[in-house]
Amino acid sequence: MKQQKYKCLHKLIWICSIALLLLSFIPNLFPDYWFTDIFSNFKLQYLIASVFCLVIVLFLFRRKILASFLLVLSIGFNAYYISPYYFNTEEESIKVEDRLKMVSINLLSSNTEVDLVEAYISKENPDLIVLMEFTPQWKRLLHKTISAYHFNHLEPRNDNFGIAILSKKPIEAKTDYFQLNQKPSIVSQLNFNNKPLTIIATHPVPPLGEHAFELRNKHMDYLIKNRSKFSDRLVVVGDFNNSSFSTYFQKLTETDLKDSRLGFGLLPTWPANISFLQTTLDHILVSENIQVLDRTVGENIGSDHLPISVEIGF
Known part of the structure; x- marks a missing residue:
């Protein structure tokens, strides 16, 4: 035996x-x-x-x-x-004149845990918030938070691709579909010391099937091919439906964009309730001329994604 x-x-x-x-x-x-x-x-x-x-x-x-x-x-x-x-040694310490703290939250359209979401935002107290799966219901539930951020651009939808950006600082924002499909992204611009900073909030489709896979990849390619349309200082934030190990994600970081997690760990975000299967689908990429000061993942807020937070310096 x-x-x-x-x-x-x-x-x-x-x-x-x-x-x-x-x-x-x-x-x-x-x-x-x-x-x-x-x-x-x-x-x-x-x-x-x-x-x-x-x-x-x-x-x-x-x-x-x-x-x-x-x-x-x-x-x-x-x-x-x-x-x-875990062992990134490329980051050089520079004198930081301006700081910006932002969080990215995939709310989950069916989630109703508004107290957990608001508690996380209150604890982090970010300058800027990106919300995905932002529905008309979430717009009502987060009325208090939205009112506290005087500069915002909201694109609520009844599917999983509503998106919003909330800011304490003045921003100029517009909706952009990247000539791909009817899934909105938000391109916004802030100014620090009269120098522009572009923040792109985006949420490509999940690659479940060949057609969706091609759409997601074209979404990534659009950002690469149109890099010159955006300012020298660039942040791309959102649920990419794409981990950092995918070839198509790595193409993004072959430009002047770097993963904000370098040196801070993998920081997985999905699925929120199954820790041993977790990978990172939620990302914040920053241009090489931006220093990442801190990067964290938040607690479970009732979504299938964990929220992420980053503090950057210029």
Whole structure:
């Protein structure tokens, strides 16, 4: 019986080792297919599972070399993408003359936990708020908060793609559909010491199916191809429906935009209630001439996404 259990465990670890290797590499080898792109979101989970399997191999397997090699390959490949978020050394300290704190919240259109949302906003006390899945009902529920932010641009919708931006500082904002579909983004501009700052609040469609996958990718490509339309200092914030491990997200950071999480950790945001599956779909990207002073993830506010907060300096 003991020998049979060992054989079953042996086979299971081999299957897991091969599966983890395939799940790690296939999204990068075939990035243009929507289904494989989904698996790119979970590199942290693959890393943890590979380490767990490697420990079992080292302690229980008689022949360890091939299985260990496959697992070390998985660990190294996934760690390559994860480690910059914990060991970023590129950020240089600069003299900060102006600061701006902003939060991004995917409200979830069906969520009714207005007290939790308002408590989070009150605790963070940001200068600027981006709201996604902003419905007419949420507009009513957050009337108190909206009134406290005198400069705002609201695009409530009855689907999951309403969006809003609230600011304590004067902004000029407009709705832009990026020539793609009828899903609104908001392009706004603030001024610090007579220098413009563009903030783009955006929410691409989730890539569930080939057509939606193509729309999301075109959304990302639009921001890259039209970078020159926006000011030198740029912030892009929202639910990208895209993790930082996806090829299409990485194309954004090949421009002058950088991930605000670098040096602060992965800070996963979705799904809010299933911690072991969490990945980061909610992002704030900033241009290289902006310094990230702080970056955090908030507590559960009743949504399927956790809210995010960033403080930036110029």
